[in-house]
Amino acid sequence: MDELRLDPEVLCWHCDPNQFEFETTRDLPPLEGTIGQDRALTAIDFGLGIKDSGFNLFILGHPGSGRSSTIKKILKARAQEQPAPDDWCYVHDFEESMGPEYIRLPAGMGHEFKKDVVHLVERLSEDAPKVLEGKEYEEQKDEISSEYQKKKKALFQQLDKETSESGFALQQVLSGLVLMPLRDGKPLSQQEYEAFSDDEKAKYEVKGSKLQERINEVLDEVRQLEEEMREKILEMEKEVLLYAMSPLFVGLEQKYRNFERVLEHFENCKKDIINQIDEFRPQKKPQISIAGINGKQEGPSFERYLVNLFIDNSSLEGAPVIYEANPTYLNVFGRIEHIIHMGGAITNFQMIKAGALHRANGGYLILDCREVLFNLFTYEALKRCIRNREVKIEDMAEQFRLIATVSLKPQPIPLDCKIILIGTPIFYYLLFDLDPDFRKYFKVKVDFDQMMKNTWENVQQHALFIGSKCNEENLLHFDPTAVARMVEYSARLIEDQKHFSASFIDIADLIRESSFYAEREGRDKVMDKHVDLALEARVYRSNKLEERIQEFIEDGTILIDTEGAITGQVNGLTVYQLGGYSFGKPARVTVRTFIGKEGMVNIEREAKLSGPIHDKGVLILNGFFGERYARDKPLALSASICFEQSYSWVEGDSASTTELYGLLSSLADLPVNQGIAVTGSVNQHGQVQPIGGVNKKIEGYYAVCKAMGLTGKQGVIIPEANRKNLMLKPEIIAAVQQGDFHIWSVATVDQGIEILTGTPAGEVQEDGTWTEGSVNARVDKRLREMTEIACKFAMD
Numbered sequence: 039m040d041e042l043r044l045d046p047e048v049l050c051w052h053c054d055p056n057q058f059e060f061e062t063t064r065d066l067p068p069l070e071g072t073i074g075q076d077r078a079l080t081a082i083d084f085g086l087g088i089k090d091s092g093f094n095l096f097i098l099g100h101p102g103s104g105r106s107s108t109i110k111k112i113l114k115a116r117a118q119e120q121p122a123p124d125d126w127c128y129v130h131d132f133e134e135s136m137g138p139e140y141i142r143l144p145a146g147m148g149h150e151f152k153k154d155v156v157h158l159v160e161r162l163s164e165d166a167p168k169v170l171e172g173k174e175y176e177e178q179k180d181e182i183s184s185e186y187q188k189k190k191k192a193l194f195q196q197l198d199k200e201t202s203e204s205g206f207a208l209q210q211v212l213s214g215l216v217l218m219p220l221r222d223g224k225p226l227s228q229q230e231y232e233a234f235s236d237d238e239k240a241k242y243e244v245k246g247s248k249l250q251e252r253i254n255e256v257l258d259e260v261r262q263l264e265e266e267m268r269e270k271i272l273e274m275e276k277e278v279l280l281y282a283m284s285p286l287f288v289g290l291e292q293k294y295r296n297f298e299r300v301l302e303h304f305e306n307c308k309k310d311i312i313n314q315i316d317e318f319r320p321q322k323k324p325q326i327s328i329a330g331i332n333g334k335q336e337g338p339s340f341e342r343y344l345v346n347l348f349i350d351n352s353s354l355e356g357a358p359v360i361y362e363a364n365p366t367y368l369n370v371f372g373r374i375e376h377i378i379h380m381g382g383a384i385t386n387f388q389m390i391k392a393g394a395l396h397r398a399n400g401g402y403l404i405l406d407c408r409e410v411l412f413n414l415f416t417y418e419a420l421k422r423c424i425r426n427r428e429v430k431i432e433d434m435a436e437q438f439r440l441i442a443t444v445s446l447k448p449q450p451i452p453l454d455c456k457i458i459l460i461g462t463p464i465f466y467y468l469l470f471d472l473d474p475d476f477r478k479y480f481k482v483k484v485d486f487d488q489m490m491k492n493t494w495e496n497v498q499q500h501a502l503f504i505g506s507k508c509n510e511e512n513l514l515h516f517d518p519t520a521v522a523r524m525v526e527y528s529a530r531l532i533e534d535q536k537h538f539s540a541s542f543i544d545i546a547d548l549i550r551e552s553s554f555y556a557e558r559e560g561r562d563k564v565m566d567k568h569v570d571l572a573l574e575a576r577v578y579r580s581n582k583l584e585e586r587i588q589e590f591i592e593d594g595t596i597l598i599d600t601e602g603a604i605t606g607q608v609n610g611l612t613v614y615q616l617g618g619y620s621f622g623k624p625a626r627v628t629v630r631t632f633i634g635k636e637g638m639v640n641i642e643r644e645a646k647l648s649g650p651i652h653d654k655g656v657l658i659l660n661g662f663f664g665e666r667y668a669r670d671k672p673l674a675l676s677a678s679i680c681f682e683q684s685y686s687w688v689e690g691d692s693a694s695t696t697e698l699y700g701l702l703s704s705l706a707d708l709p710v711n712q713g714i715a716v717t718g719s720v721n722q723h724g725q726v727q728p729i730g731g732v733n734k735k736i737e738g739y740y741a742v743c744k745a746m747g748l749t750g751k752q753g754v755i756i757p758e759a760n761r762k763n764l765m766l767k768p769e770i771i772a773a774v775q776q777g778d779f780h781i782w783s784v785a786t787v788d789q790g791i792e793i794l795t796g797t798p799a800g801e802v803q804e805d806g807t808w809t810e811g812s813v814n815a816r817v818d819k820r821l822r823e824m825t826e827i828a829c830k831f832a833m834d
Contacts, residue, residue, distance in 0.1 A: 042782045042789060046775040049659055049766045051535035052602045053497065053525040055518035055566075062515040062563050063505030072108045073499040074540055076492025082112055085482030086402075086456060094457040096407070098466040099486025102543025104405075105460055108486075110361065113402045113458075117357040120430050122402020126349040126451055126669065127151060128387050132306040138346070138387035138448045141299045141402040146352035146621075151300065152345040154290055159340045161286050166311065169282045176613050178274055185309035186267040197256045204245045208253075217246050230378075276312045283311060305759025307343045307519050327660070348451075349396055357401035361392035365405050367415045370394050371423070372431045374446050390448050393464040395420075395429050407461030407469075411422050420457070424479045435437050489537040492529065496538055502523050507546055513553035518567035520552065527569070530765040533733055548572055571718045580619035587614075587623055592745050596683055600623050603709035606630060608794070610681070611717040611735035611754070612688075622731060624715050626682040627693060629700030634676025638701075641680040648688045655691030659698055661722035662787075666814070667821050670806065674828035675821060677701055690721040692729035695755075698787055699794055706816035708795040713752035715739045716790065718760075728759035733766055740779055748773065753780030755790050767798045 060066055065812070072079060078097075085095040099105040125148025127139040143151055201208050205224055207218045218225040219242050234242070285302050294300040362369055372393035376383035395403055397699040410416050415434050421430050428450040459480060464482070469476040490496050501521045508515045517523065527548060530537035539545070551572035556564040592597040598609065609626045613620055640656040642648035656679060663673060679697050681688055695718040705708045717735050719727040736754045743752045763781050786792045788799030791813050800812020807814035 042784055042793065043371060044761065044764075044774075044781045044783055046771050048761060049771050049774060049781065050324060050768075051492070051526070051529055051763050051765065053522040053529075055522040057494070057497070058501060058521060059502075060518065062517050063508055063521065064515040065383050066502055066505040068509065069499065069506040071504040072111075072505060073542075074102055075104065075108065075486055076498055078105075078484050078486045079107070079112075081484040081519075082109065083091055085484065086112070086116060088482075090486065091427065092424070094480045095224045095459070095482045095484050096469075096480040097458060097460045097484040097486065100163050100465045100488060100541065102541040103486040104542050105484075106488045106541065109404065109458055109460070110359065110483075113404070115357045117401055118355065120357040120401070121145075122351045122354040122356060123153075123358065123454075125149070125347070126392075126396070126399075127352050128346040128348050128390055128448060129303050130387055132342075135138050136446055137386055138390065138453055139299075139445060140348070140449050141297075141345075143297065143300075145354060147344075148347050149350055149352045151294070152347045154293070154347045155343065158286055158290060158351065159343050162311070162343070163340050165228040165282060165286070166279065169279050174278075178278070179211065179271055182267060182270050182274060186263050189263055193256050193259055193263075197252065201249055202250060204244070204249055205432055206249055208247065211497060215257075217253075218455050219246075234600065249565060262789070272315070274314055277500050279315060280308065280312060283308065329691065341386065341388070344388060344645070346390055346521070347747050348390065349399070351400075358398050359402045359404070360394050360398035361404040363406070363409070364395070365410050365416050366413045367419060368393065368477070370405075370416055371419055372396055373449075374431060374433065380702050385446060387448070390431060390446065393429070393431075395423060395453070395455065395609065396451060399429070399451065400454055402456045402458060404458045404460065407459045410459065411465070413504055421475050421479055423453055424457065425475075426450075429453050436801055463657075467542050481578065484511070486540065488540050489532045489534065490540055492534075492536050492538055497525055500528060500538070502544065503545070504549055509550050509711040510552070511550070513550060514562065514564050516549075516564045520564045520569050522553075523566040523569040526547065526765070526818040530733065532729070533765060535762050535765065543768045548576075551576065577619075580616075581621065583614070583616060584621040584623075588741060589747065591623070597626055598742060599712035600743050600752055601749060602712050604712055605707060605709045606700050606704035607712070608696045608700045609702070609712060609715040610693045610708050611715050611739055612693070613731040613734050613738075614619060614747050620731065622734035622735055622736070624739050624742055625682055625684060625693075627696045628682055629679050629697065629704045630679060631675060631677045631701065631704040633674050635674065637673075639676065639678045641678055642684065642685075642688050647684070647686070649690070651691050652688050652693070655694035657689075657720060658694060658720065658722055659701065661699075662698065665722060666724070667818055671819060671822060672824045677704070690729075692717050692731075693716075695720045695726055695787060695790060702787075702813060702817055703795065705820045706795075706797075707820070708796045708797055708813060708816065711751070713743070713749060714755060714794055715753075716755045716794070718755070718757040718784075718790075720787055726757045726759075726784050726786060726790065727764070728757045732756055732760045732763050736764075736781065737767060737770060740773065743779065744773075748778040750778055751780075753782060754786055755782045755793055758783040760777055 048529075074832055078099075082095065082097075094516055095109075097105045097109055103616050122145035125143045127141045127143065129141055131137045131139050141151070201217065202220075205220050207220050210216075249709040277380065287308065291301060291304055294304075327525060370393045372395075373391050374385055375389040375391055376385045377389075390590075392403075405420075426791075430450040431448050433445055457480075463485075464739055483568055504516050504524060505520055506790075507513065524545065525538070528545055529535060531541060531544060548569065552564045552569045555571045555575070556568040559568070561568070587596065591598050599607075606629045607628075608623045611622055612625045613622050638652060638656050638659050640648060643653050643656070651769050663675070667673065679700065681693075696716045698720055699710065699716060702708075715735075717729055717732065719729055734758070739754055743749075764781075766817075770779065774781060782791070782793055791797075792799050795813060797816075798809065798812045800809035800814040802808060803816075807816055
């Protein structure tokens, strides 16, 4: 089967350093754009360009694919071409007091507005109390009081005259006015009054009763005059106060004449100043309570006239691009802060704080999907904001309280923001399947690929990336040989000669590590040997367990044969995955066949040490045997399949060919070459299918063979479809070139069993039998014998 043996030239793709026209990457221009993500870039351009509601972006890709850096770079460039959004301010709601209202102003004007109002309040706090202490005010007040005193005096004079004419005199006591009867102009004593006849007394009582009614009428008129006087004084005070305060507003009203909401706020301030005129009375010292937490006010508070500059975009040059790393509910949607004072929580409209969504309004908000889902309430609230096109600041705990509490309810701010969620594919597909709202609000799927094609353009882009990273982080620059080695590493990461990896986080780390070792040697540039050194050092930091397993194999603790031939025993290849490091090692697979009805018994499955994919691979073997050998007879076969010395979880179907070769060897009673290890999955037709980790598996088995001694007869059988995945180390390629190690690629099980046993697999003849002496003929013969024996026992 020499035609299946691979030549050294196909075992790895090599990047030619001579194609680079530079001495070091220092000579290269900076990288522009993103490498190998044309589909994602097209989707981003569409998603950012369309303005319709719901066309927000979900960027899915694995960490390190450049998804975050790409979108941030694109948004930064795009935002600079857009105008800065408006400023947003909150002011006191003079009607309901608990619902602060927003004022929208052009970018930068909110800061001026706040400063102007602060200056206005300072003037008001100084001038307003003085208005009611001025000489002019006192004169007008005295004039009004004097006028009404004259009217009161005239009423009492008239009343006094009427009582005198009726024979009575008015006398003021503590309880009010009292009528005293007169005779000859003198008040009568009680004895004199009692000496009167009944008729005379009756006349006095009638007159007294009428006079008392008149007194009551006069007193009512006096009270009305006093009320009129107070109202007139209050009206005068308001006019004086308004007259004194109006000049403070004139300039501001002229400055903000084009902003209706600002003018409305100024009018509300004036009305409120007039309504709280009692606070400006003398003997009160006015002050400003900015925080609104003073327990005792000694004068009028002007805090309600101030402005909460909620969003200040004065420093922005273009639209905002906000990335919220910790998307809690409060961080995204804002909060109303409180101060604990005198045992209670105090707040006001100036303690309303903006969230990331407010700061991103008019621009772009970037959120990590995983963090959004992990934080309570954030995801549902985000959907509400998109649906209602407004951001509403709410107390998220309010819905869980048993007793409702009074709190501020700020007016919701209109939302005009493009929201970008970044996450792994699993989050996207779970949300798409389980949340019916998701597809309405995140309609643009931006899919970052894990790989890119191996083209000349992408090779050159890698060189630009390396140069840009060196410039950004002040690293040593790479020469062409080092760049070529980095490009080969990219292909090895994805295990594909025709593609490169898009995991630039790993490439960037290797750039830093290579620069470190070059600088440590005192070099002025990075060469290929420094990249190799960095890779070797990276392996050494992580391969403790790999070396321990290698030691166990070498000292015989783990049984692995690399020479000789044994029936029903095959060396399979496995990959161990530990965190960010993986390595391959052989595993002995043994098969025993005997008469029975159980079929294939997977010992790992019975011991609950295998995963569903591995179990599926074993079950496929039943279909293969039934289709190939049971067309003319029933199978009376039982077989046990075991991964020897395996005490942990086994998953994957890459050992299904290994198990099948073991079955064929056991049934045909043909020994298997123990120097050859096998990997690959198989289908029911006997076709060998590709697997993952092919380079790790080959290198792991080579290390075992090298330690036990290379004989020139050892090697690995891989699926033919995995040829394009080969990116082997130079040491293995050299061993293959020298004939010390071999790699075969097979498309069918028949090809593989011929290599392992040295016996032809055989072909089906016209009469349905197999080629005499072939593997398949021996298997078919043994299965027929087993069936006959089983039937004989059944008849007995």
